[in-house]
Amino acid sequence: MKFQFGWDMGVVSQVPRRPRHTRARRWMVALAVTITVLVGAHAAMGNLGSTIIFNLQPFLDRTGFIATYNVHGNIDTTNPFFQNLGTNERNCATCHQASDAMSISAAHAQARFANTHGADPLFASVDGANCPTVTDRSDADAHSLVRQHGLIRIGLALPTTMQFTINVVHDPYGCAMVPDPVSGQMIVSVYRRPLPTTNLNFLSAIMFDGRETASSLNSAATFQANLTANLTHQAMDATNIHAQANPPFAVTDSRLPQMVSLELGLSTAQIYDFAAGYLGARGALGGPFYLSQTQYHPGINDVLGADPNGVAFNSSAFTIFAPWQNLSPRRDPEDSFDRTAARKAIAAGEVIFNARPIDIRNVRGLNDNPALGSSIPGFCTSCHDTPNVGNHSVALPLDIGTSHSLGQETDPAIAAGLAQLSSPDVPVYLISGCPDPFNTTQPSPNPPASFYTTDPGKALITGKCSDFNRGKGPILRGLAARAPYFHNGAARDLNQIVNFYNQRFQMNLTDQEKTNLVAFLNSL
Numbered sequence: 001m002k003f004q005f006g007w008d009m010g011v012v013s014q015v016p017r018r019p020r021h022t023r024a025r026r027w028m029v030a031l032a033v034t035i036t037v038l039v040g041a042h043a044a045m046g047n048l049g050s051t052i053i054f055n056l057q058p059f060l061d062r063t064g065f066i067a068t069y070n071v072h073g074n075i076d077t078t079n080p081f082f083q084n085l086g087t088n089e090r091n092c093a094t095c096h097q098a099s100d101a102m103s104i105s106a107a108h109a110q111a112r113f114a115n116t117h118g119a120d121p122l123f124a125s126v127d128g129a130n131c132p133t134v135t136d137r138s139d140a141d142a143h144s145l146v147r148q149h150g151l152i153r154i155g156l157a158l159p160t161t162m163q164f165t166i167n168v169v170h171d172p173y174g175c176a177m178v179p180d181p182v183s184g185q186m187i188v189s190v191y192r193r194p195l196p197t198t199n200l201n202f203l204s205a206i207m208f209d210g211r212e213t214a215s216s217l218n219s220a221a222t223f224q225a226n227l228t229a230n231l232t233h234q235a236m237d238a239t240n241i242h243a244q245a246n247p248p249f250a251v252t253d254s255r256l257p258q259m260v261s262l263e264l265g266l267s268t269a270q271i272y273d274f275a276a277g278y279l280g281a282r283g284a285l286g287g288p289f290y291l292s293q294t295q296y297h298p299g300i301n302d303v304l305g306a307d308p309n310g311v312a313f314n315s316s317a318f319t320i321f322a323p324w325q326n327l328s329p330r331r332d333p334e335d336s337f338d339r340t341a342a343r344k345a346i347a348a349g350e351v352i353f354n355a356r357p358i359d360i361r362n363v364r365g366l367n368d369n370p371a372l373g374s375s376i377p378g379f380c381t382s383c384h385d386t387p388n389v390g391n392h393s394v395a396l397p398l399d400i401g402t403s404h405s406l407g408q409e410t411d412p413a414i415a416a417g418l419a420q421l422s423s424p425d426v427p428v429y430l431i432s433g434c435p436d437p438f439n440t441t442q443p444s445p446n447p448p449a450s451f452y453t454t455d456p457g458k459a460l461i462t463g464k465c466s467d468f469n470r471g472k473g474p475i476l477r478g479l480a481a482r483a484p485y486f487h488n489g490a491a492r493d494l495n496q497i498v499n500f501y502n503q504r505f506q507m508n509l510t511d512q513e514k515t516n517l518v519a520f521l522n523s524l
C-alpha cells in the first residue's frame with residue numbers, strides 16, 4: 001500500500017493544478033485537494049489507508065491511473081462488502097478490488113499467489129482453483145486459470161429441461177462435468193472473469209449469462225427497484241457460494257442492502273494517462289466523476305429501435321474525447337511536454353470505435369434472426385451502444401465467437417479472430433441436437449448440427465438451443481486496470497482485443513488505426 005501511494009503521488013502531481021473557470025479545472029482542483037488530504041492522512045495516521053479507500057483515490061495501472069468516485073464520499077471498508085461473512089475468509093473485495101476497477105487483474109492474482117504461496121483467500125478451492133477437489137493451496141499448476149487469466153470457476157447445474165445433449169470432449173482438470181456430491185445434479189464448470197462491481201447503474205443484465213436478472217431491467221419505470229432487488233439476490237448468492245457462508249444468508253439479511261447501496265454509489269474510470277495526461281483536460285470528459293453524471297435509461301441509443309423515447313440510434317455513442325479531435329498544439333503550463341498528439345490519438349480511436357463500418361456475421365442473437373439477415377452493417381457501437389458507457393442498453397446476449405474452441409472452429413473469420421487471443425486451457429463441450437441457425441439451405445433450412453463450446457453462456461441457464469454461447473458485453477470503462485478481457489480472460493491485453501475484432505469482422509484496420517483504438521480503450 002505504502003509503495004503504491006508513493007508512486008501515485010509522484011505521477012499524479014503532474015495533473016494540472018491551476019484553477020480556471022471551467023468545470024474540468026474546478027474538478028482538477030478537487031482532485032489535487034483529495035490527493036493533498038490523502039498524503040496528509042497517510043502521513044499522520046499510518047495505515048489508515050487499510051480501513052478507508054479515499055474518494056477518487058488513484059491507483060496505478062498499465063497506462064496511467066484508475067479511480068473510483070463514490071457519491072457517498074470515501075469508501076468505508078466497514079461495509080459488509082469488505083467483511084468476511086462466510087467460512088473461507090473471503091469477502092467481496094477478495095475478487096472486486098478498487099485498484100483493479102472493482103475486478104481483479106490476472107497480474108494482481110499472480111502476485112497474490114506468489115506473495116502468499118496460495119494462502120490468500122482468493123485461491124480457496126471452491127472456485128479459486130481449477131477444480132474444487134484441489135487440496136494443496138500452494139500448487140501453482142492447480143491454480144493456473146486464476147493465476148494466468150484471473151478466472152473463477154462457476155459451477156452451474158445443468159437445466160432440468162434441455163433441448164440438447166452435452167458431452168465433455170476435453171477435460172484438462174477433471175471437473176468439467178461432475179455430479180454434485182450432495183444433490184447429485186450434474187454440475188458444469190465454466191471459468192469466468194469477475195465482472196466489475198461498479199458503474200452498475202447502467203446494467204441491462206447481471207452476470208455474463210444474465211442469470212441474476214430475475215427482474216427485467218428493460219423498463220425505466222421499474223429499473224431502480226428491479227436493479228436493487230437483483231443485486232440483493234446476487235449479493236446473497238455471492239456470499240453463499242464464493243464465501244461459503246454457513247448457515248447460508250437469506251435474501252432478507254440486512255447486510256445485503258448495505259453491500260448493494262455501496263456498489264450502486266460507485267463509478268470507475270481511467271482518470272489519467274501517462275501520455276495524454278489528465279483525461280478531463282481541454283474539454284474532454286474522461287474520468288469517473290463525469291461518468292457518474294452520465295444520463296441513462298433502458299434502451300437508450302438502441303440500434304434496433306428499442307429507445308422508449310423513439311430516438312434513433314446514433315453510432316457516435318462515445319463523445320468523451322470529441323473535444324480532442326482538432327486540438328491545436330499547446331504545452332499546458334503544468335506539463336513538461338506537449339500532450340496534443342497523444343490526445344488526438346485517443347480522439348481518433350474514439351472515432352474508429354464510433355464510425356468504422358463492421359460487417360456483422362455469424363453472431364447468435366443477431367444474424368440468426370431472419371428479420372436481420374446474415375450480414376448486418378454495423379459499428380463497434382451497434383453492440384456497445386450505451387452512450388459513453390459501452391455495454392448494451394437492452395438485455396441482448398450475443399455470441400461473437402469468444403467461447404468457441406479454436407481447434408474445432410469451422411468459420412474462418414472466427415478462427416482467425418480466436419488465433420489472435422491467448423485463450424485459457426478450459427474444458428470443451430460437444431453440443432448435439434440443436435438446429436444450425438446459420439444454415440438456411442432450402443428446402444430444409446436449419447438442419448441439426450453438432451458444435452463445440454467452452455462456455456454455453458445463457459443456454460446453461462435456459463436449456464434452449466437459441467441461447468448457446470450467448471453472453472453480455474461488459475461495460476467498457478476502467479478497462480486499463482482489469483486485464484485480461486472477455487468472459488474467459490482470453491484477450492491478454494487490448495491489443496489482442498483489437499486484433500481479434502480486426503480478424504473476426506474482417507475490418508482491415510491499419511497499424512495506426514489499431515494503435516489509436518487501443519489508446520482510446522485504455523483511456524476509458
Ligand code: HEC
Nearest residue numbers: 091092094095152192193194195206207208235238239242
Ligand atoms: C471468488 C471471487 C468472487 C467473490 C469473492 C465475489 N465475486 Fe462477484 N463476481 C465474481 C465473478 C467470477 C463474477 C462473474 C460471474 C459470471 O458472470 O458468471 C462476478 C460478478 C459479480 C457481479 C455482477 C456484475 C455484472 O456486471 O453483472 C456483482 C454485482 C458481484 N459480482 C458482486 C459481488 C458481491 C456483492 C460479492 C460479495 C458478497 C462478490 N461479488 C464476491 C467473482 C467473485
Ligand code: HEC
Nearest residue numbers: 363379380383398400402471472473474485486487497501
Ligand atoms: C456483434 C456485437 C459486437 C460488436 C460489433 C463489438 N463487440 Fe465488443 N463485445 C461484444 C460482446 C458480446 C462482448 C463480450 C464477449 C465475452 O466476454 O466473451 C464484447 C466484449 C468486448 C470487450 C471486452 C470487455 C471486457 O471487460 O472483457 C471489449 C474491450 C470490446 N468488446 C471492444 C469492442 C470493440 C473495440 C469493437 C469494435 C472493433 C467491438 N467491441 C465490437 C459484442 C460486440
